[in-house]
Amino acid sequence: MANIAMQRIRREFKEVVRSDEQSIKLELQEDNVLSLTGYITGPEKTPYEGGRFHVQITIPETYPFNPPIVKFTTKLWHPNISSQTGVICLDILKDQWAAAMTLRIVLLSLQALLSAAEPDDPQDAVVANQYKTKHSLFQQTARFWAQTFAGAPGPLNPDFQKKIDKFLEVAPRADRHTAIQQLSNFDWNIDKAIEDVYKSD
Amino acid sequence: MATSWLAWFLEALSKFLNFITFGKMLREEIEDTDLTVNVKFSKDLIIPVKISSDMTVQQIKDQLASELSIPQQELRIIFAGKELMDQTILQDFDVGDQTILHAVKQKQAQTSISIPEVNAETTCPLSDSIVKLQLTDSDRKTLGSSIDIRRVHFFVFCNDPCKQVCPGKLRVRCATCLQGTLLLQEDPQCWEDVLSKGRLKGKCQNDSCTGSDAEFFFKCAAHTPNTDNAAPLEHVKNNFQEVPCIACQDISQIVLVFPCEASHVICLECFLAYCLSRLNERKFVQTDLFGYTLACPVNCADSFIKDAHHFRVLGYEQYQRYQRFATEDFILKAGGVFCPRPGCGAGILLDETLSKCNKVTCSRIEGQGCGFVFCRDCLQGAHIGPCQEEDVAERDLTLAMQREDTAGGTLFMVDEDRASRSRWDKSSRITIKGTTKPCPKCRTPTERSGGCMHMACGRCDLEWCWICQAEWTRSCQGSHWFG
Ligand SMILES: [Zn+2]
Ligand SMILES: [Zn+2]
Ligand SMILES: [Zn+2]
Ligand SMILES: [Zn+2]
Ligand SMILES: [Zn+2]
Ligand SMILES: [Zn+2]
Ligand SMILES: [Zn+2]
Ligand SMILES: [Zn+2]
Numbered sequence: 019m020a021n022i023a024m025q026r027i028r029r030e031f032k033e034v035v036r037s038d039e040q041s042i043k044l045e046l047q048e049d050n051v052l053s054l055t056g057y058i059t060g061p062e063k064t065p066y067e068g069g070r071f072h073v074q075i076t077i078p079e080t081y082p083f084n085p086p087i088v089k090f091t092t093k094l095w096h097p098n099i100s101s102q103t104g105v106i107c108l109d110i111l112k113d114q115w116a117a118a119m120t121l122r123i124v125l126l127s128l129q130a131l132l133s134a135a136e137p138d139d140p141q142d143a144v145v146a147n148q149y150k151t152k153h154s155l156f157q158q159t160a161r162f163w164a165q166t167f168a169g170a171p172g173p174l175n176p177d178f179q180k181k182i183d184k185f186l187e188v189a190p191r192a193d194r195h196t197a198i199q200q201l202s203n204f205d206w207n208i209d210k211a212i213e214d215v216y217k218s219d
Numbered sequence: 220m221a222t223s224w225l226a227w228f229l230e231a232l233s234k235f236l237n238f239i240t241f242g243k244m245l246r247e248e249i250e251d252t253d254l255t256v257n258v259k260f261s262k263d264l265i266i267p268v269k270i271s272s273d274m275t276v277q278q279i280k281d282q283l284a285s286e287l288s289i290p291q292q293e294l295r296i297i298f299a300g301k302e303l304m305d306q307t308i309l310q311d312f313d314v315g316d317q318t319i320l321h322a323v324k325q326k327q328a329q330t331s332i333s334i335p336e337v338n339a340e341t342t343c344p345l346s347d348s349i350v351k352l353q354l355t356d357s358d359r360k361t362l363g364s365s366i367d368i369r370r371v372h373f374f375v376f377c378n379d380p381c382k383q384v385c386p387g388k389l390r391v392r393c394a395t396c397l398q399g400t401l402l403l404q405e406d407p408q409c410w411e412d413v414l415s416k417g418r419l420k421g422k423c424q425n426d427s428c429t430g431s432d433a434e435f436f437f438k439c440a441a442h443t444p445n446t447d448n449a450a451p452l453e454h455v456k457n458n459f460q461e462v463p464c465i466a467c468q469d470i471s472q473i474v475l476v477f478p479c480e481a482s483h484v485i486c487l488e489c490f491l492a493y494c495l496s497r498l499n500e501r502k503f504v505q506t507d508l509f510g511y512t513l514a515c516p517v518n519c520a521d522s523f524i525k526d527a528h529h530f531r532v533l534g535y536e537q538y539q540r541y542q543r544f545a546t547e548d549f550i551l552k553a554g555g556v557f558c559p560r561p562g563c564g565a566g567i568l569l570d571e572t573l574s575k576c577n578k579v580t581c582s583r584i585e586g587q588g589c590g591f592v593f594c595r596d597c598l599q600g601a602h603i604g605p606c607q608e609e610d611v612a613e614r615d616l617t618l619a620m621q622r623e624d625t626a627g628g629t630l631f632m633v634d635e636d637r638a639s640r641s642r643w644d645k646s647s648r649i650t651i652k653g654t655t656k657p658c659p660k661c662r663t664p665t666e667r668s669g670g671c672m673h674m675a676c677g678r679c680d681l682e683w684c685w686i687c688q689a690e691w692t693r694s695c696q697g698s699h700w701f702g
Contacts, residue, residue, distance in 0.1 A: 022467050022488065025469075026466065116516065117466050117485075
């Protein structure tokens with residue numbers, strides 16, 4: 019069974035390499051055809067623009083009859099992607115998967131998901147809530163994450179920077195990642211973010 | 220007139236075969252091994268005739284005429300529902316070693332045979348594939364030395380001895396006297412024509428028979444003799460259009476085409492992988508029309524595999540497992556339970572009229588149940604009053620174990636043997652052994668597909684009743700034709 023999966027992935031791999039699309043890329047992980055890394059460039063006119071996002075792709079033995087297991091390894095602020103684990107909520111990776119789809123389609127769909135979020139079918143409820151109720155703050159946060167974790171260009175939001183520094187002063191055991199996560203979760207309200215850290219201690 | 224059209228066609232066909240290279244190759248291959256065909260003149264009179272590579276029907280008639288002392292002009296040779304014209308070269312007409320041809324004495328003047336005019340535009344003759352031949356490839360696999368796979372339009376699952384998908388031969392006979400002496404009025408055009416007995420009409424040329432219903436059946440074409448009928452696989456097709464497999468994207472010669480609107484194509488290797496993965500996940504679907512089956516892997520509407528025989532590609536063991544899952548699924552869907560006694564695991568359909576009572580008996584019918592009387596709710600021994608709380612917890616554990624065992628695919632709480640004889644009974648206490656029962660005469664295991672209780676044994680031709688396990692009678696028809 020696995021050799022159908024492998025044969026198919028080899029073809030799909032070539033397809034992506036040959037297509038020479040600038041915005042998506044696929045790489046094998048240590049010669050293991052069933053485990054790949056995908057790269058997506060953040061789409062224009064989105065907070066993700068200019069960022070480079072990594073996804074980890076694991077091919078089940080039953081591929082293509084079952085979907086690949088895909089998650090972001092680059093941290094990302096998006097309603098349909100868990101900000102903690104990178105797990106993606108995308109119907110084609112679940113029950114809408116069809117054997118005719120390919121990794122190229124998956125990567126392009128992920129890119130499309132970055133352009134058009136579906137906050138009503140969220141993976142991360144906190145992000146989805148911010149997306150719906152404080153959209154401008156959501157966009158600034160998503161941009162900040164893209165700059166910090168995905169190498170998107172441009173100057174970082176100085177207000178956010180200040181709050182992170184202050185957070186780290188008060189909670190010296192926390193690292194920068196935790197600070198960003200906490201502050202983002204609490205709409206950059208530093209008091210609530212710090213209070214929550216102590217509550218969970 | 221159809222006959223003249225046919226004659227023209229056959230002539231064109233033999234010319235065609237003479238010209239094209241593979242026709243020559245095919246002929247050369249057979250040259251040194253002359254075939255013997257059996258010409259059946261009556262029930263007891265079968266005349267073996269050695270045929271050389273270029274022997275025509277006319278020459279066979281000459282030979283027969285002298286042996287039977289019947290004027291050559293009065294002899295007619297019938298094969299596969301068609302009369303063979305004199306100039307036909309026999310070996311070009313899909314005739315193999317030990318093939319049976321039927322010879323009849325001309326019944327009446329030929330003009331009185333009522334063959335309606337056939338519209339060549341709308342009729343798709345069985346030999347249509349010859350026209351669609353693709354001769355470009357050199358490296359295509361051939362299945363048997365004498366079969367050119369490129370000419371095959373029908374595929375069967377051959378249980379014995381091939382145990383795999385094989386090219387099939389469609390044959391037709393008179394539904395009344397079961398002899399191949401029927402002249403078809405028209406060619407079958409679709410699977411329904413072939414699969415439903417009597418849908419197409421003809422005229423039996425057997426003197427003592429007035430039959431007019433055609434009965435089609437399939438044989439494995441990979442070997443002779445082939446006494447057993449083989450199960451036709453209507454979704455398996457020759458990939459003339461060279462469509463790549465939806466899963467591996469290779470172009471295979473023999474493929475399965477799903478009945479969805481898009482006609483998605485999958486190669487047989489990938490189809491096997493698909494079936495196995497869905498079987499391991501227990502993701503086959505129980506449907507009213509087609510039983511426990513699978514849809515197209517692209518999730519198309521109306522794409523279910525229509526006949527369980529296709530799942531025989533799973534191989535014997537996995538196919539048994541498939542059948543067991545189908546049975547279990549049926550029982551669970553119908554609200555039944557499995558006997559919780561270790562080593563029993565008989566499936567029990569609950570009588571709905573008894574639904575107020577939670578006492579279930581694993582009854583010893585035909586030595587199948589174990590006799591255990593248990594509570595439907597907690598799966599412990601039957602008791603009066605409400606279930607004990609810890610018993611309910613115990614039940615959840617039992618159910619979880621049953622589920623895990625059946626999903627894991629290695630350990631089965633549900634005993635193999637028991638489950639294959641899973642017992643379900645509505646009001647009539649019918650006992651069904653999975654989906655297979657032995658023919659009451661020759662004991663050949665026969666599968667029931669679909670809801671009809673009217674079985675026909677592929678080996679001994681006995682028509683029998685699934686429920687009575689005896690010869691099919693009018694009363695069977697009246698009381699339990701299907702269900
Ligand atoms: Zn043919
Ligand atoms: Zn066979
Ligand atoms: Zn007859
Ligand atoms: Zn394939
Ligand atoms: Zn389809
Ligand atoms: Zn029992
Ligand atoms: Zn109980
Ligand atoms: Zn009966």
